[in-house]
Amino acid sequence: MGEHMVTDRKRFITGMTGVYAAAAELSAKGFIVTITARNAPGVDIMASTPDLKETFNIQVKANKPKGTQSFWLLNKDAQQIVSSNFVYVFVNLKEEQKPDFYTVGSAVVARDMNVSHSKSGHWYFFRRDAKYKNWDALRKT
Secondary structure, eight states: OOHHHHHHHHHHHHHHHHHHHHHHHHHHTTOEEEEOOTTSSSOSEEEEOTTSSOEEEEEEEEEOTTSOOSEEEEOGGGGTOOOTTEEEEEEEOOSSSOOEEEEEEHHHHHHHOEEEEETTEEEEEEEOOGGGSSSGGGSOO
């Protein structure tokens, strides 16, 4: 197997592990959860409150256990996607512990995401911040 295929496979496994971990956590919190098809653009999970009054479209970004856990890579489109019901769940996977979850509304991500310029291109990312280590972005006020 080529190095590129191995890297893509590991990234896919990390991503799917993050999606299922987030879905399990949301289910445990009482949300009705549906995982979308992997080719659904931008939305990994759709979650509704038990009373069906609120629905959230969720994009999950996960970091592998021994990888960088201080930021998550994004697509440049994250600067444009802003909706009151679109939320990011950033996941830091752990070896033998429960993952860390950070939830951030799309408007905050669009406003606060970082861009790094290098010779190889642009990197878009969102830095970890302890104030988002909760599920508050899934509560409308």
